Amino acid sequence: MGPGPSDLYPEVMTALGLPGVGHLDPVFIELMDSIKAAQRAAFQTESAHSFTISAPASAAMEAAIANLVEPGDEVLVCINGVFGGRMAEMARRHGAKVHKLGFDWGQPVAPEKVEDMLRQHPSTNLVAFVHAETSTGVRSDAEAISAVAREHDCLTLMDTVTGLGGIPVAMDEWELDVVFSGSQKCLSCVPGVAPLMVSEKARERIRSRRSPPVSWFLDLQLLAGYWEGNGRRAYHHTAPVSAMYAWHAALARLLEEGLEAAWNRHRKLSDELGRQLAKLGLERVVDPAWALPQLTVVGVPDDCADEAAVRSRLLSEFGLEIGAGLGDWAGNVWRIGLMGHSCRKENVGRCISALAAVLGRPQPKDEAAA
């Protein structure tokens, strides 16, 4: 119950048990097509350009930046946590002139500040932001940020690693250009693959680059030969076949449950978790208007002298992982995930019961049995 990886869905475990197959086998190519379609449904987009990167989500982030940014491009990166900072660093390495727009830890990206920055830097051609900041448990208003970016003729790049499957992601309705996620958060798949969705407008910018990106492994023009080749798929690299089986199973599970049902489950159990945490004297630190249901952030209580010892005891005595605070919040908060398969009623009870025991609180009545 940390910030991910979450517990694997049983369907994911079953998929991992299937025998291997070649990465160019017709059966595998069919699986890729099915994954592409399922990703479209999950991101609510009709875009033809549906990729899965053969590496964890940080590589999908770098793929997005490596392909969208050309040396000298001006890029606005919104930073309200660790992962916005990571995008800024990547954009810098890939040759961008980066305009950093910072926000206080725990705050969402403010669209009006984005607008101010774009007025100040009119040559900016890309706005990058994090939809669901894993380091702070904060959601930002993707639709509003996207609207501002489009007014200023910028493409948008959105990190929704922790968002997908836990809160709405509407790529087409919000008119986003490049959106990526991870496998190991609200989809409860193994880490190691990451979906990357690209709008036609972004695909065209990538097609018309002056020079290819520095990274060969993440070059979308080359990857398109493997993921989009009509009829015949060209070998680029050896895809992680078993992880792709697992990813296919995780997407199928999400779509079978239904997007709305999954969002509601995360919301409902998160509300329950928050109520129970409050009874232990653990208060949520993110404004409810922006708090992610899949990742609850609470302050370390005043009577707890050693927060690391609490996490260590939870792990060793109760087999329960919760996340530490990062950055400005290191040592001050805990991050409790209810993601995908981990987002179950019994887990709320287990977490509360374990926390009560370790913190020396009385066991809440209605959860004591758990």
Next chain:
Amino acid sequence: MGPGPSDLYPEVMTALGLPGVGHLDPVFIELMDSIKAAQRAAFQTESAHSFTISAPASAAMEAAIANLVEPGDEVLVCINGVFGGRMAEMARRHGAKVHKLGFDWGQPVAPEKVEDMLRQHPSTNLVAFVHAETSTGVRSDAEAISAVAREHDCLTLMDTVTGLGGIPVAMDEWELDVVFSGSQKCLSCVPGVAPLMVSEKARERIRSRRSPPVSWFLDLQLLAGYWEGNGRRAYHHTAPVSAMYAWHAALARLLEEGLEAAWNRHRKLSDELGRQLAKLGLERVVDPAWALPQLTVVGVPDDCADEAAVRSRLLSEFGLEIGAGLGDWAGNVWRIGLMGHSCRKENVGRCISALAAVLGRPQPKDEAAA
């Protein structure tokens, strides 16, 4: 029985069935330490710098180049197949001045030609070559190439994706600097992770770079915080936990069998396969002095008008994958793998029997029962 992925070892399948765990969990950190040690044994090195890249071997190749090459560096890349060409392209993208040393398809890298090139280009500081070319089934003399490179004060970068576990790889004895491999060839693990071994000399060059590599995901200085941090490991990206379990199991299987025993198994069954193929009129095209036992390359026989149809029938009627020719050899050869778990006596029989049936040859007597 193509050029990889090979069939998964049963131990790999068992490992994939284990429940997930966090990428910073103490149990996972222990597993990483065990993987590092097992990789040292497999590559026959004492070097402390043992990494596993969280992506397929092409990403390990790019990691090696991204970290070793600084813009303007002169790099000699030996090209005797597809993967040498890939390294040259990556080195170019990462800013190197690339000296390409080409060889005829099917030939090994000639150390004396390497020497000539290094005399012509005395500022070269890195020699890159492929130990076991998957596109041609050719082994090159790593020890001799390394000796020449060292005489000219160059570091060495060796791709042994198809070599490890099938033929000797002696990183320390051959005094190599950076060596990488893959998981899905002679180790019969799932694709998606790749070992990358770095000598102290290469580690020092990376430490003293003038600027970090363009790639954040593959930056070894950052990865060292996760793989080498003493006591405390710093989060960099989310490692592919289940694939790491599988990789650990595959390495353990190799070391349990013993390196020499594994090499002998590949040699013995490859000899048997070659003899049986000859009875069908299929002749090996690589000089036996340089032929890889784990990947046998035979000419398409004259009476076969449509080689793709043969491969297609082998797959659909016999569930058997063999590899097509690539590059100069496209349409002219087949590549038959006997790698790791696929390298079993019964597979030799199955392959010969299926090929005889599809090519309309009489079934060889001693294999007809298989």
